[in-house]
Amino acid sequence: MPLIEFTDKGLYCARGLFYIDPWQPVDKAVITHAHSDHARPGSGGYLCHRLTVPLLELRLAPPPGSVMGVEWGETIVMNGVKVSLHPAGHVIGSSQVRVEYQGEVWVVSGDYKTENDGISGAFEAIRCHVFITESTFGLPIYNWKPQPAIFRAVGDWVAENQARDKTSVLIAYSLGKAQRLLLGLAPVAPEIFVHGAIWNVHQALVNAGVELPAVQRVTPDLPREWFKGKVVIAPSSAEGSPWMRRFNPYAVGVCSGWMQVRGNVRRRNADAGFAMSDHADWKGLLGAIEATGAEKVFVTHGFQATLSRYLNERGIEAAEVKTEYGEDEEGGELSDAGDGGVARTDVDAGEEAVDDGKE
Amino acid sequence: MEKNELVIGGMRRFAELAVRLGTSTKTNDRLEALEEYFTEAEDADKVWMIALFSGRRPKRTVNTTQLWEWCREVTGLPGWLFEESYHTVGDLAETIALLLPEAGVFEGAGESLAYYLLALARLGREDEGVKKAFVQQCWASMNRDERFVFNKLITGGFRIGISQQTVVNALARSAGVDASVVAHRISGDWDPASTAYSALLSGEGGGSDLSRPYPFYLAYALEEELPALGVTADWQAEWKWDGIRGQLIRRGESMFVWSRGEELMTEKFPEYQAFKDLLPVGSVLDGEIIGMGGGLPFAVLPFAALQTRIGRKNVTKKNLSEVPVGFIAYDLLEFEGEDWRGRPLAERRRQLEAVVTAAAHPLLQLSPVIAFDDWMELAEARTGARERGSEGLMLKRKDSMYQVGRKRGDWWKWKIDPLVIDAVLVYAQKGHGRRSNLYTDYTFAVRSGEQLVTFTKAYSGLTDKELAEVDAFVKKNSLEKFGPVRTVKPELVFEIAFEGIAASARHKSGVALRFPRINRWRKDKGPAEIDTLEALKKMLEVYGK
Numbered sequence: 001m002p003l004i005e006f007t008d009k010g011l012y013c014a015r016g017l018f019y020i021d022p023w024q025p026v027d028k029a030v031i032t033h034a035h036s037d038h039a040r041p042g043s044g045g046y047l048c049h050r051l052t053v054p055l056l057e058l059r060l061a062p063p064p065g066s067v068m069g070v071e072w073g074e075t076i077v078m079n080g081v082k083v084s085l086h087p088a089g090h091v092i093g094s095s096q097v098r099v100e101y102q103g104e105v106w107v108v109s110g111d112y113k114t115e116n117d118g119i120s121g122a123f124e125a126i127r128c129h130v131f132i133t134e135s136t137f138g139l140p141i142y143n144w145k146p147q148p149a150i151f152r153a154v155g156d157w158v159a160e161n162q163a164r165d166k167t168s169v170l171i172a173y174s175l176g177k178a179q180r181l182l183l184g185l186a187p188v189a190p191e192i193f194v195h196g197a198i199w200n201v202h203q204a205l206v207n208a209g210v211e212l213p214a215v216q217r218v219t220p221d222l223p224r225e226w227f228k229g230k231v232v233i234a235p236s237s238a239e240g241s242p243w244m245r246r247f248n249p250y251a252v253g254v255c256s257g258w259m260q261v262r263g264n265v266r267r268r269n270a271d272a273g274f275a276m277s278d279h280a281d282w283k284g285l286l287g288a289i290e291a292t293g294a295e296k297v298f299v300t301h302g303f304q305a306t307l308s309r310y311l312n313e314r315g316i317e318a319a320e321v322k323t324e325y326g327e328d329e330e331g332g333e334l335s336d337a338g339d340g341g342v343a344r345t346d347v348d349a350g351e352e353a354v355d356d357g358k359e
Numbered sequence: 360m361e362k363n364e365l366v367i368g369g370m371r372r373f374a375e376l377a378v379r380l381g382t383s384t385k386t387n388d389r390l391e392a393l394e395e396y397f398t399e400a401e402d403a404d405k406v407w408m409i410a411l412f413s414g415r416r417p418k419r420t421v422n423t424t425q426l427w428e429w430c431r432e433v434t435g436l437p438g439w440l441f442e443e444s445y446h447t448v449g450d451l452a453e454t455i456a457l458l459l460p461e462a463g464v465f466e467g468a469g470e471s472l473a474y475y476l477l478a479l480a481r482l483g484r485e486d487e488g489v490k491k492a493f494v495q496q497c498w499a500s501m502n503r504d505e506r507f508v509f510n511k512l513i514t515g516g517f518r519i520g521i522s523q524q525t526v527v528n529a530l531a532r533s534a535g536v537d538a539s540v541v542a543h544r545i546s547g548d549w550d551p552a553s554t555a556y557s558a559l560l561s562g563e564g565g566g567s568d569l570s571r572p573y574p575f576y577l578a579y580a581l582e583e584e585l586p587a588l589g590v591t592a593d594w595q596a597e598w599k600w601d602g603i604r605g606q607l608i609r610r611g612e613s614m615f616v617w618s619r620g621e622e623l624m625t626e627k628f629p630e631y632q633a634f635k636d637l638l639p640v641g642s643v644l645d646g647e648i649i650g651m652g653g654g655l656p657f658a659v660l661p662f663a664a665l666q667t668r669i670g671r672k673n674v675t676k677k678n679l680s681e682v683p684v685g686f687i688a689y690d691l692l693e694f695e696g697e698d699w700r701g702r703p704l705a706e707r708r709r710q711l712e713a714v715v716t717a718a719a720h721p722l723l724q725l726s727p728v729i730a731f732d733d734w735m736e737l738a739e740a741r742t743g744a745r746e747r748g749s750e751g752l753m754l755k756r757k758d759s760m761y762q763v764g765r766k767r768g769d770w771w772k773w774k775i776d777p778l779v780i781d782a783v784l785v786y787a788q789k790g791h792g793r794r795s796n797l798y799t800d801y802t803f804a805v806r807s808g809e810q811l812v813t814f815t816k817a818y819s820g821l822t823d824k825e826l827a828e829v830d831a832f833v834k835k836n837s838l839e840k841f842g843p844v845r846t847v848k849p850e851l852v853f854e855i856a857f858e859g860i861a862a863s864a865r866h867k868s869g870v871a872l873r874f875p876r877i878n879r880w881r882k883d884k885g886p887a888e889i890d891t892l893e894a895l896k897k898m899l900e901v902y903g904k
Contacts, residue, residue: 140436141444141457260457261448262507263795265382267823272382306443313437 003081003099003106004132006298006321011108011132013099016081018047020097020108023324030083032110033094034059034175037325047076049085052093054204055175072121088112089123090278091176092205098126106130107292111325113277114284117147117180119210123280125291133289135302136279136326137257144257144281150274151184157253157272158189162229167250169232171239171270174198176278177255178233179205179212185231186213193218193227195234195243218246239268257281289316301326369404369471372396374504376408377511380521389521393529402556403473409559410551412526414622416515417476420483421490423451423514429491430455433498446843449791452510456503475509477552524764527574534560539574539763547571548623569610572617573643573692573700574763578753578770585734588754588771595704595757596729596737598749599772600687601662601859601873602649603669607631607686609638610696616648624648628684629674630722637718641696644688644711645761646726651685657724659748662873663861688715689726689753692761700761707761744775745902750858751775777856778898779878780890784851785811787833788844790818798833798845799826801877803855805868807892814868814895817855820877849886854878860899868892870899 005012010022018028025042032038032048034055039046041060048056050069056062070076072095075084085095090111097108105128112134116122144150154170161168168189172178174197185192192215194202199217206212216222218232227247238244239252254270257277265273280288285307289297297318299308304320311318367375379392397405431441436458448454475497482490494513498506527545531538544560548570588594604619614635616624625631628648638644650660650668664682668674691711692700699707708728715725729752731737741752751774759769782803790799800818804811821829829851836848859873 139444139447140434140440141448141454143457143461145461258796261795262381262453263449263791263793266793267795267797269384270382271384303443306440310437310440 003101003104003130004108006323010323013078013081015101016078016083016099018078018081018083019043020099021110021325028078030097031056032088032097032108033091035091035111035173038110047083049093049095051205051208051210052095054208055093055201058200058204072124086124086126087121089114089116089120092120092179092210094120096124096126098128104129106132107294108132109134109288111136111279112288113280114288115144115147117183117278119179119183119212120176120278123288125288127293129294130296130298131289131292131294132298132300132321133285133307134279134325135285135299135304135307137277137281138285138299138303138307140282142257142260142277142281143283144260144275144277147180147184147276150276154181154184154253154255154274154276155188157251157274158185158231161251165229165249167227167230167232167247169234169244169247169250169252171236171252171254171256172198172233173278174235175201177276178202178235180276180278181233181255182213182215189231191216191230193222193230193232195232195238197235197237198233222246368469369401369473370475370501370505370509372400373404373408373472374502374508377508378504386525389525390529390532393521393526394533397530397533401471401473404471406551406554406556406559407472407476409526409530409545411512412521413523413545415549415551417480417512418483419513419515420479421494421513425487425490426451426455426494426510426513429495430458430498433495434458434460442842446789447796449789449795452514453507455498455510456507459498459506461503462499462501476512479513480552527764530560536560542574542763543571546574569613570608570615570617570623572606572608572615573645573698573761575604575606575619575645576762576770577765578755578772579765579767581754581771581773585738588734591731591733591737593757595708595755596731596740597689597726597753597755598729598744598747599751599753599774600647600649600659600726601748601750602647602659602665602687605646605648605686606692607634607638607642607644607646607688609635609640609642611640614638618648624669627669627674630679630684631686634686634718634720634723637720637723638714639695641693642691642714643693644686644714645690645692646686646688649685649687650682651722651724652683656727657685657687657721661748661859661861663863663871683722685722685724687724687726690761703758703760704755705757741773741775745859774858777858777874777878778860778902779854779856780805780895780898781852781881781884781888782814782855783811783849783886783889784829784847784853785813785849786844787829787847794826797826798830801829801853803853804849805890805892805895811849812868812892814866814870814892815855815857815872815875817853817875817877820856821880825880852881852884852886852889854881860895860902862899868895870895 001014003013003015005014009019009024009026011020018030019026020030021032021038022029023040027044029043030047031052034052039056039060046056046062046067048069050071053067053069056067070085072085072087075082082100084098086098088094088096088110090113094110096110099106107126107128109132112123114123158168170181172181178198182192194215195218202212202215224246232247251271253272253274254268255274255276257275257279258264259273260275297311297316298321299318300321300323308318308320376392376396380389383389383392444458445451445454482493497509501509527542528538531541606617608615614632616628616631618624650665652658652660660682668678668682668684688711691707694710712725715723729740731740744751751772754771754773756769782805784801785804786802787798788800790797802813802816804813832851833845833847837845838848839846855875856878857872857875861871862869863871
């Protein structure tokens with residue numbers, strides 16, 4: 001019996017009687033991080049990193065006492081199986097799950113990124129026999145610029161908008177990229193406004209003792225002049241919605257790994273796209289996998305067929321696994337186009353008309 | 360900022376322009392970006408820029424397979440992974456730009472756009488090794504945006520979402536010349552390598568003035584009820600022909616043919632040379648290039664027949680006799696060397712009739728004017744359009760001038776309703792451009808007994824939201840994968856609209872459609888309710904001759 005099985009409820013450790021990031025209610029769930037495709041409501045008990053606790057409470061409203069928080073590296077024994085969490089670098093509180101039984105070690109990555117973003121904890125490669133990795137950006141076209149370069153580009157764009165008296169609206173996930181952006185923008189933008197969804201996450205984290213730059217929540221009573229030339233951070237559900245009207249004139253910048261490809265920026269009808277992701281890029285994935293020393297790799301959500309074929313060709317035994325991860329609450333980085341935003345009418349659509357050589 | 364400390368090279372400036380144009384969502388922003396470019400760039404680069412955006416592409420000296428190989432050599436990636444990347448990005452130039460390792464120092468960024476284009480042109484005479492060394496060395500010295508643009512220059516296909524009209528407007532503003540004048544001056548046959556910017560804009564371009572066409576006046580689709588157009592007597596109605604819009608130019612000792620895509624097509628239609636001695640020197644006719652059969656005064660062959668003529672390099676006697684190409688004239692833009700575009704249509708039409716009648720050649724025909732006394736009568740006439748091989752009506756105000764580009768108000772096209780058929784989605788492939796990494800290119804099937812028979816592809820007609828929905832369905836319901844193509848569970852039903860149908864030996868279904876697109880998603884229908892192959896064949900019988 002393998003230490004972790006892939007069942008229709010999720011990743012299951014039968015020996016330890018617990019699931020990892022199950023997509024259906026179970027008795028005991030170990031949670032890698034608080035994004036809604038990994039942390040779902042209805043389970044009896046949750047084990048997660050200390051900083052994920054307030055986020056689960058915010059998002060899942062679990063019964064009091066059902067969520068247990070631990071520190072990275074702390075070992076919990078569940079029915080004889082040793083379980084510990086280790087930084088995954090994805091978002092605040094995000095962790096890889098290390099599972100050990102009789103000397104055999106499996107690691108479930110959850111979502112991860114290998115660059116240290118300064119707030120999520122630096123990704124730690126854990127030696128193991130079997131590694132279960134994500135593959136959201138598992139193609140060599142995805143190679144991120146270092147964070148300081150991205151922040152510079154965002155900062156330049158904000159300055160350009162300021163010069164034109166435009167509000168800069170940055171579209172970012174409410175958990176993860178929103179906090180990262182704050183960190184990068186606080187030095188250049190003294191006053192930052194946020195959407196309610198981001199405000200809630202911000203408050204939960206600040207109350208849990210995380211140090212974050214101050215933000216101001218956008219509420220209906222704020223005078224419109226306040227936003228002039230300022231920075232606003234909002235989730236993609238706000239993009240193109242009436243909520244945005246108060247910022248007019250504004251420019252929209254989308255922060256997502258998918259912005260690496262020009263067509264996606266155009267599809268989103270964004271004024272700017274910043275290829276900034278909380279997932280590992282191609283080199284990050286390969287480096288992390290190699291560093292685990294794993295003999296066998298299971299590849300989940302993303303470009304799983306591509307990444308596993310490549311690993312096999314390089315002599316690392318790999319297989320793809322179907323899971324229900326990858327559809328985030330804000331439209332999911334995976335199904336990028338499906339963000340709940342209302343489509344904007346493209347006034348210039350005529351310019352894109354295919355020239356068929358006739359009227 | 361870093362930008363201001365460096366001297367920006369021409370190529371980098373051009374790449375920055377391409378990025379700005381590619382992401383800006385408003386026409387005004389694009390105009391501003393272009394105007395800035397025309398103010399700051401060096402003259403030689405401006406000339407090339409105009410050439411590129413008006414479809415004057417330099418000859419390809421490096422092919423895509425070579426680019427592909429040289430990139431693979433630099434990156435060491437296996438071929439299948441390269442292909443996988445390409446299908447996700449949907450653009451070869453961009454795929455390569457993304458795959459190449461980011462260079463540390465950009466030494467070559469000081470070179471101009473003209474430098475690279477001339478260097479690429481010279482490569483035509485070199486052997487493969489020299490080409491490779493040049494391209495790889497360029498890549499190594501460029502940043503990602505520059506590489507993208509550089510690759511685009513090599514592969515041709517420069518389309519980044521701006522119309523020629525926008526370029527013309529920006530040029531007109533920065534040069535202080537009227538837009539219609541600019542449009543005329545930059546059209547025609549000129550070589551960017553030997554044309555100076557000042558000469559081009561002043562109308563003394565090095566190219567042969569003789570062949571220079573006028574920018575076409577294009578109509579919008581009719582938006583309101585007919586009576587809103589006012590008095591019928593103010594309007595001229597004609598059939599809308601399904602061929603290629605073209606200009607016949609008779610000047611000096613020559614006869615030229617331009618397509619609306621600003622392509623000089625003189626060589627493809629040798630029958631037009633017969634008009635040379637029949638048309639007065641200094642005349643320019645606007646009309647439709649069309650496959651012309653016999654009958655009185657003429658019969659129009661289906662577009663598919665015309666396509667057999669456009670597609671080939673050398674026209675044989677057999678082609679000429681099978682599909683003779685005629686010209687249906689509907690406007691006169693120049694007469695006796697004088698620009699007539701400012702005169703009213705009624706006057707141009709009278710002179711056109713005189714010119715065409717005097718020429719008296721069976722392949723040069725006047726576009727008939729449809730007589731009608733009230734709007735109802737015209738609406739009735741329209742229902743008979745398809746039988747005449749026409750795709751609807753054109754309505755032109757009799758006092759209209761011949762304008763530049765697509766304009767509302769004086770000219771309208773009123774197409775007949777398309778043919779439609781319900782079909783099921785069976786294959787999907789990822790799209791290109793703004794549809795990159797989304798399954799948006801579909802193949803559809805109709806039923807034939809127990810079988811599904813594919814009969815057309817369609818790429819357009821769905822909203823972004825619907826596309827996302829179909830994309831999610833494809834990802835969850837793939838049956839098989841053939842390279843980039845996914846076989847999809849036959850479940851989603853769409854109404855496919857098209858303008859015409861012709862017999863085709865190349866397609867399994869035996870038919871080829873003209874302008875197929877998705878009319879709407881029939882969520883109310885299941886795969887059991889789609890149309891049959893017999894229904895398609897019936898349409899072929901009725902409309903496909």
